Structures are given as structure tokens and as C-alpha cells.
Amino acid sequence: MVSGRRAMTGLETAIILVAFVITAAAFAFVVLNMGFLTAEKAQSVIGSGMREAGSSMLVDSGIVAQFSNVSGAQPDICLVKLTFYLKLSQGNEPVDLGDGNMVATYTNLRCHGLIYATNGTIMTISGVNSDGDQLLEDGEKYKVVIDFTELAVDGVDPVAGSRPHLYAHPYEEFRVELRPSVGAVLTVEKPVPAVYATVMVIE
Numbered sequence: 226m227v228s229g230r231r232a233m234t235g236l237e238t239a240i241i242l243v244a245f246v247i248t249a250a251a252f253a254f255v256v257l258n259m260g261f262l263t264a265e266k267a268q269s270v271i272g273s274g275m276r277e278a279g280s281s282m283l284v285d286s287g288i289v290a291q292f293s294n295v296s297g298a299q300p301d302i303c304l305v306k307l308t309f310y311l312k313l314s315q316g317n318e319p320v321d322l323g324d325g326n327m328v329a330t331y332t333n334l335r336c337h338g339l340i341y342a343t344n345g346t347i348m349t350i351s352g353v354n355s356d357g358d359q360l361l362e363d364g365e366k367y368k369v370v371i372d373f374t375e376l377a378v379d380g381v382d383p384v385a386g387s388r389p390h391l392y393a394h395p396y397e398e399f400r401v402e403l404r405p406s407v408g409a410v411l412t413v414e415k416p417v418p419a420v421y422a423t424v425m426v427i428e
Contacts, residue, residue, distance in 0.1 A: 281317045282403065282411040285310040285366060287426040295423050302420045303392035304399065307371040309413070310353065311403075313361050320405045322350050322367060323359035331371070332400040333393045338381035340401075346375040371401065395420050 291306035313320065321327070329341035329348055341348035353366040361367055373392055378385040385391050393399035395417050403411040415427050 281314040281409045282311050282320055282361065282405070283314050284411070284413060285312045287428050288413065288415065290417070290425050290427050292420050292423055292425070295420060299395040299419060301389075302395055303373075303389060304394070304417055305372070305374050305392060307369075307373075307401070309369050311350075311361060311367045311369060311411075313363050313365065315363070317363075318408070319360040319362045320408050321359060322361055322405070326359075326406040328404045329371075330402050330404075331373070331376075332402075333391075334397050335390045336381035336383060336385050338376060340371060340376070341403075347372060369403075393417050 287309075289308040290304055291308075293303045293305045294301045311322075324343040327341060327350070328339070331338055331340045341350075344350060348369065348371045351368050351370075353368050355365045355367065356362070376391045378388060378391065381391065396419070398414065398416045401413040403413075418425070418427065
């Protein structure tokens, strides 16, 4: 009877040991599987972050500003048009400037509004030495023209009380942000200097 009990005890111990081994193996498989999934997700996130950081636009040289009411007092002068050129910084990924892949906003001291989602009348983007597509690539240059006179008084937030509220005036700051679908945001933030000519370059 004693040897029989020992055999049963040994068998029970073996069964328990096998159960522990199977459970540990299953748990190890789950942990390894989760580790692989996490590593794959981390790699995807890192790759996406590199693409975001790698796409960078630059304003080539100065910004040409056009003003109205130049003969009046400085507070009555209005910034009505901006023209500047875009290029890609060295070693970065191309940026898609096509419709639906770029959003641009405009902000002054009184209002904020969307000025570009598709090539329209407020903001236009055209290739200067591009290969015909809408990708800003290394060595290419695109011309950006923003005509603030095409803004509607109810097209900004808050609604502009009058048309002069849409415009930036001397000694005020304006901000234009270009947000591509992939890549860093290009921010053009400048103070408007004292104005003595219809067309001036804002550095």
C-alpha cells in the first residue's frame, strides 16, 4: 500500500509539473507574441515620425507684400496680397501640395480663417520649375500667392465687422500656416513694417 501511494503521488506530481510546463509555455508564447506586435508597432511609429520630421518646406528668400491705401494714414493701409516661393530643405522627403493634401490658415489680430484646401481664388500654388506634378521635390520651387481681397467677411472666425478687419495693418503681426498631410508645418509669422510703397519685401 505504501509503494502504491508513492506511485500515485509521483504520478500526480508529474501531472502537475506537466500542467505547469504547458501553462508556462502558453504564457511565454503570449508574451513573445505581444513583444513582436509591440516591436512592429514601435517600428511603424518611428518610421512615421521620421517621415513627419523629414518633410520640411522653406520660404525661399523674402516675402513680397502688396498694400492698398498707401497714400492714407498708416492704420488705414491694408496688406492685401502676399507672394512667396517654397522649396524643400536639403535631404528631406517630397511634400504633396495637391488638392486635399495641404491646408493653409491665416490669422491676424482680429480673425482667423481657412485660406487653402484646394487651389482656388484666395491662395494659389503653381510650379515654377517643377516636373508637372504637385510634389515639391528637391531642387523644385513653387510660387504661392495669397489674395486677401478674396476673403469673405463671413469666411473668418469671428465674422469680420468690415473688410479692413480682414487685413493686417502696419505695426501688426500676421501668421500663415501651411499644413501638409505629411510633414512639418510651415509657419510664416511676420510683423508688418511701416509702409511707404504699394509693393514691399518683408524679410
